[in-house]
Each structure stands twice: as C-alpha cells, then as structure tokens.
Amino acid sequence: MDFLLQQTVNGIVLGSVYALYASGFGLVMANLRIFHVAHAAVFTWGAIFAWELTARLGWSLLTALPLVAVLAGLLNVLAYFLLIRHVLHRRDSEMAAFISSMGGLIVLAELAHHYLGGSVVRMTDDAFASTPLSIGPVRITTLHLTMVCLALVIVAVTSWLLARTELGREIRTVAFNRDTAAILGVNVERVSAGVFFASGAMAGVAASFVAMAFNVIDAELGSAYLVIALAAMVVGGFGSVGGMLIGGLIIGIVSTYATGYLSSSYRDLAVFVLLLLFLAFKPEGLFRTRAELTRV
Numbered sequence: 064m065d066f067l068l069q070q071t072v073n074g075i076v077l078g079s080v081y082a083l084y085a086s087g088f089g090l091v092m093a094n095l096r097i098f099h100v101a102h103a104a105v106f107t108w109g110a111i112f113a114w115e116l117t118a119r120l121g122w123s124l125l126t127a128l129p130l131v132a133v134l135a136g137l138l139n140v141l142a143y144f145l146l147i148r149h150v151l152h153r154r155d156s157e158m159a160a161f162i163s164s165m166g167g168l169i170v171l172a173e174l175a176h177h178y179l180g181g182s183v184v185r186m187t188d189d190a191f192a193s194t195p196l197s198i199g200p201v202r203i204t205t206l207h208l209t210m211v212c213l214a215l216v217i218v219a220v221t222s223w224l225l226a227r228t229e230l231g232r233e234i235r236t237v238a239f240n241r242d243t244a245a246i247l248g249v250n251v252e253r254v255s256a257g258v259f260f261a262s263g264a265m266a267g268v269a270a271s272f273v274a275m276a277f278n279v280i281d282a283e284l285g286s287a288y289l290v291i292a293l294a295a296m297v298v299g300g301f302g303s304v305g306g307m308l309i310g311g312l313i314i315g316i317v318s319t320y321a322t323g324y325l326s327s328s329y330r331d332l333a334v335f336v337l338l339l340l341f342l343a344f345k346p347e348g349l350f351r352t353r354a355e356l357t358r359v
Contacts (some may be wrong), residue, residue, distance in 0.1 A: 065200040067343050070323040071316060076207040078295075078315020079214035080276075082308040083269035084288060085295035086218060087139075087262035089307050092296070094238045094258045094335060095151070097160040101142050103292075104171030106285030108265030109135040112272040117190035124191040124275055125209075131271050132264035139263025142167050147259075148252070151241070166288075176282035183281045186274055210272045212242060217265065223285045225304060234258060290331055291318065295340040299348050308349030313337075 084106060092100040112134045116127035146167040150159040193206035225231040235256045236244040245251050264286075273288070274280050291314055299310025314334055321333035341348065 066323070068199055068297065069110075070319050072201050072203060073323075074316030074319035075312055076203070076210055076276075076315070078312035079308075080269045080272050080311075081212045081291055081295050081315050082099050082286070082299075082311025083217060083265045084292040085307045085311050086221065086297065087198060087265040087303050088292055089299075089301055089304065090221075090258050090262045091298050094176060094234060094255060094338050095147065095160070096238075097147065097157055097164070099142075099147070099259075099262075100161070100289070101164040101167035101171060102139070102262065103145060103285035103289045104168045104175065105139045105263045106266040106270045106288070107282060108138055108171065109263075109270030110280045110284050111178065111184075111269035112267065113274055114184055114186055114280050118184070118187050122190075122270060124186075127190075128268060128271055131267045135267025135270070136264035139259045139266070142171075142263075143256055143259040148255075162317065172282050172286065179280070179325035179348075181282075185278045185280065191275055199278050206314055208270075210270055210276070213268070213272075214308075218304055219253070219270065221261065221265075223303045229311050230254075280352060282303075290338070291334055294334050294341075297338055297341050297346075297348055300350035303348070303350040306348060309349060 087102055087105075088099065091097065091102065093291075098340070109131055112131045113124065113127055116122045116130060117124055142164070146163045147160050150156055150163055153159050178267045191206050191209075193204045195202060195204050196208075197203075225234060233244070233254050236247065237251055238251055241251050244254075270284065273284070293308040295314045296308070298309055298313055299306035299308065317337055318330045320335055321329045325333075
C-alpha cells in the first residue's frame, strides 16, 4: 500500500509537468486546428536554455525560469511566422501546416544536436536546492512540490485568461473562424502569435523541470515525451486547459505505475494503449473538445 501511494504521488508530480507540455499543444490546436509538432523541439530548446542559464551562468533554476519561458515563447513565435503563417490560407492548410511544422522539428532538433555537440548535458546540483520531505510513508522533495504548485498556478491562470478576459474571447473567436474574427476587428496575427508565445513559454517551464528532475538533456528530449503529451491532450480534451491538467495527471500516474510495477520499458507502451482506448471509445476526451470551446 505504501508503494502504491508513493507511486501515485510520483505520478501526480510527473503528470503536472506533462500537463504543461500538453497544454501548449492544446492551445495551438484549439486556436489554429493544427498539430504543431515543432513544439517538441521548442521543449528541447527550453531545457537547453535552462541548462545554459544555470550550468554556464550560475543562475538558480527559479531565477532562470522567467527568462527561459520568454526565450522558449519567442522561439515558438518565430516558428509560427516561419513555418505556419504562410500556409494558413491554403485549402489544405492543416496538412500543409503539419508538414511544415514537421520540417521545423527536424531542423530545430538538428540545431540542438550540433549545439550540444551530440552529447548529453546535465543540470548542476546547486541549480535548485531541493530538500527531501516525508509525509507519513510518502517521500517528496521541495523540487516536486514546486513543480506541482507552479503547474497548477500556470494552468489556473491560463484557464482564467481564456474564459474571463477580452484576450480569451478573441482567442476563442479566432479559433472559431479566422476570417470572421478579422471582420469583427480582432487582430488575428497578434492573437495567434500570442497563443504561440504562451504555448512555447509553457513548454520552456515544463522542460526546465524535466531537465532538473531527470538531469538528462539531449537533442531528442522533446520528442521523447511527444507521445505522452499527445496522450494527455487526447485524454483531457483538445479544447480544455483544465482538462489537459487532468489528462496529464492521469498519464503521469499510468506511466509511473507501469514503471514501478513492470519496467521503464513498458512506460510508453502503457501510455500508448491508453491513448488508443480513448481514441476508440471516447475521442472527445474527458472534458470539452476544441469545437465546444470555440462556441463559448
């Protein structure tokens, strides 16, 4: 029972980070109806930015996080203007954007490979002064608590912005129809760039915590978690940031159970099986889909 409780807590910690990664995918999917796979490379570069600021410049992780979020956000905005924007007016825009984004993933991953010299780099131990804590039979660290709390805050703020602010209404209008939004006076390009910035910033924060928790950074880091993020997005529902938080937590717990009770080699298999089950029996996810979100 103690082992089950510990694995559940570990799954919640991991799931909170997965939720941030998935939410970035979901925001772009809801806004532009495209699968922006280059987001995985933005995640990788977020980890590289965090490593540069902590290992090379000696910053603490918490001090570096805001700048990492900004840098990853700007990189994703650059990806929008270079990879996505010019294909949105094509008849086959969704497929064209996917192919263009796939090319961006390959290029950014290759650049990361050359930047790191093809090697694996690691965060320094003093980047985050993590202290172990014991709550009954459960062991957790201050790093884990920070990961969960910050993820909850970011998801809550994002959900509030989408549901209660003028910016959120503009984002939903653009998601419903870009041409209609433009006629209504919405600055479509500004809104889409803002969505890509928020998406990239979430990826940067999530990548920083993954890099710190697992202490392994390479050019394929984002791609390694791509299926997990996709599964969290499908389970939670494409149009609901809060739903993707729940989806991320479920995926985190499932992957942790698979690792703890079977083997780490079964982690992705368990996640993929869950993904297939949802696609077969509940493709809309647990919460509102993108289509429902645009009608709010």
